[in-house]
Amino acid sequence: MSDGKKLKPQHAPQAPHEDMDFLQSTPARPLRILAEYLHPLVQLKKEGIADTIVMFGSARIGPRDVAQAKVTRLKNLNVKKLSLDRRKAHRLALREAKSALEMSRYYEEARELAKRITAWASSLGPRPRRFVICSGGGPGVMEAANRGAYEAGGKSIGLSIELPHEQFANPYISPELSLNFHYFFMRKLWFAQIAKALIVFPGGFGTMDELWEMMTLLQTGKLPKNNLILIYGRKYWYDVMDLRKMVRWGTINEAEYKQVQYADTVDEAFEKIRSGLEKYHMEVDPFLQAY
Numbered sequence: 001m002s003d004g005k006k007l008k009p010q011h012a013p014q015a016p017h018e019d020m021d022f023l024q025s026t027p028a029r030p031l032r033i034l035a036e037y038l039h040p041l042v043q044l045k046k047e048g049i050a051d052t053i054v055m056f057g058s059a060r061i062g063p064r065d066v067a068q069a070k071v072t073r074l075k076n077l078n079v080k081k082l083s084l085d086r087r088k089a090h091r092l093a094l095r096e097a098k099s100a101l102e103m104s105r106y107y108e109e110a111r112e113l114a115k116r117i118t119a120w121a122s123s124l125g126p127r128p129r130r131f132v133i134c135s136g137g138g139p140g141v142m143e144a145a146n147r148g149a150y151e152a153g154g155k156s157i158g159l160s161i162e163l164p165h166e167q168f169a170n171p172y173i174s175p176e177l178s179l180n181f182h183y184f185f186m187r188k189l190w191f192a193q194i195a196k197a198l199i200v201f202p203g204g205f206g207t208m209d210e211l212w213e214m215m216t217l218l219q220t221g222k223l224p225k226n227n228l229i230l231i232y233g234r235k236y237w238y239d240v241m242d243l244r245k246m247v248r249w250g251t252i253n254e255a256e257y258k259q260v261q262y263a264d265t266v267d268e269a270f271e272k273i274r275s276g277l278e279k280y281h282m283e284v285d286p287f288l289q290a291y
Contacts, residue, residue, distance in 0.1 A: 036186040040159075040179050044194070047177060050128035050284050051194045052157060053117055053273065056210045057110060057141025057201030057232075064108050067101040106201050106233060107144045112266045113199070113232075114148030114156070120274060122154050128284060131196060131277060132157055136210075137169045137178065141201045146172035159187050188213055196281045197228035197273055202236040219256055226280035230261045232269055237262070 074094045121131040133149040135142035137158030149156035150172040158173035181187035217223040246252045263269035
């Protein structure tokens with residue numbers, strides 16, 4: 001029974017979509033996954049992005065001027081004044097710096113290739129935007145790809161991923177197309193969903209993961225059969241893996257092997273990408289056409 005006291009009105013409870021504790025909880029995981037599909041979709045439609053060219057490569061490969069400066073600094077160091085241990089450390093550092101300088105060619109070539117693709121794609125018209133450069137959003141070759149698109153006056157996409165250590169998106173991504181993901185599989189979906197080509201520069205586990213993902217989707221018919229996969233830098237990739245041996249062992253066939261193309265120069269890569277796009281992909285997929 002009531003004791004006769006008048007209860008005060010309560011504040012309205014927080015709406016579920018405003019309750020951050022709930023949204024970050026395990027039961028709300030499907031909502032977070034859906035958000036990582038819908039938010040990029042809205043942004044890409046808003047910017048009129050029809051399709052992409054994905055460029056991947058090592059985050060550890062830097063610009064030539066930075067690599068050259070480090071080699072010069074180490075060469076100019078007066079090692080005679082160093083202890084024996086520090087001389088050994090210096091020799092190791094100089095060897096690593098020279099290797100970084102040699103690898104910096106891939107940064108510069110990725111930058112130039114992205115620039116040329118963007119300039120060519122821009123000639124096709126502004127709406128919808130065709131064959132927009134898309135990277136993993138980080139440093140190294142990914143930065144080079146976004147940088148080349150920026151220098152050509154075009155937009156580019158960066159699909160970043162939340163990692164345990166602090167990470168920043170590179171500064172050359174178009175701000176409105178800098179997208180961040182928590183779930184790797186949703187990030188991979190957006191790499192593959194509207195890509196017409198994947199260009200793979202020398203890289204490590206992450207680069208190889210993206211390469212195998214795209215190759216598997218192509219092999220199993222989950223991507224259009226005419227999507228392009230171009231591996232850049234035969235010297236590096238032939239040393240790392242030999243796909244031809246998979247044909248010899250019978251684990252893939254000749255047709256599957258030939259789905260992958262190779263290039264060693266910007267001119268060769270650009271011609272293969274441009275001719276492939278012109279042959280198979282000039283018709284706009286209606287999925288992401290601007291309204």
